[in-house]
Amino acid sequence: MKTVLIEIDGKKIKAPLGAALLQVARQNDIDIPTLCYNEQLEAVGVCRMCLVEVTKNKRSRLVASCVYPVEENLVVKTDSEKINKIRRMIVELLYPAVPEELAQKYGPQSPRFVPEYADCTLCGLCVRYCAQIKKGNVAYFQGRGVDRHVALIPELAEECIYCSKCFNLCTGGLITGLYDKPEYQKLPSPENKD
Numbered sequence: 001m002k003t004v005l006i007e008i009d010g011k012k013i014k015a016p017l018g019a020a021l022l023q024v025a026r027q028n029d030i031d032i033p034t035l036c037y038n039e040q041l042e043a044v045g046v047c048r049m050c051l052v053e054v055t056k057n058k059r060s061r062l063v064a065s066c067v068y069p070v071e072e073n074l075v076v077k078t079d080s081e082k083i084n085k086i087r088r089m090i091v092e093l094l095y096p097a098v099p100e101e102l103a104q105k106y107g108p109q110s111p112r113f114v115p116e117y118a119d120c121t122l123c124g125l126c127v128r129y130c131a132q133i134k135k136g137n138v139a140y141f142q143g144r145g146v147d148r149h150v151a152l153i154p155e156l157a158e159e160c161i162y163c164s165k166c167f168n169l170c171t172g173g174l175i176t177g178l179y180d181k182p183e184y185q186k187l188p189s190p191e192n193k194d
Helices: 021-027 081-094 100-106 125-133 154-163 174-180
Strands: 003-008 011-016 051-056 059-064 075-077 139-142 149-152
Touching: 003 021, 011 021, 021 051, 051 081, 059 081, 081 100, 125 139, 149 154
Parallel strands: 003 075
Antiparallel strands: 003 011, 051 059, 051 075, 139 149
16 A cells, blocks of 8 residues: 655654545544544544644645545644634533543533533444444434434334443443433333343
8 A cells, every 4th residue: 555644743654545644643643532433433524523634735624534535745733723622612512421531621611502412422423333333223313403313213222222332432321311211211221131
């Protein structure tokens, strides 16, 4: 595979052409925060926490590093006031569902917005795990815009309890909290699945 020379935060790095920028950064001990990224799953770049500033041919732009391919002579900034301002807004919009380390680094001490589903970052890890790895398609997104949330197909929801593989991917705890909803009350709780 062809390698190219890029620069990330002033550090010169040889990287495989076309590799995801996030993976190259992590392989070189450069931290870029994420919410929707997991190595087991296809990257989708929906959370935008992994935004970085790339410059090529004297033109700069913000890109989602988990889906942006490495190319020759790329100059990357992973930490700037512009990037951190966007990350702070993302954390503020999703607080308190974001992981504690992100809340401490970028976020507010109390929420400015109070979402109806305060335990979900809409990262889609559970939905994508169910579709891509388990091929179950039990978890899905329901609604649009501010009404968007994770739901389960009620007739298949019991499969989630016996699988439960996506539970540890959930940053906010929503997937296990779904069993408190009236439509899932007849199911055994995740804690008592055996």
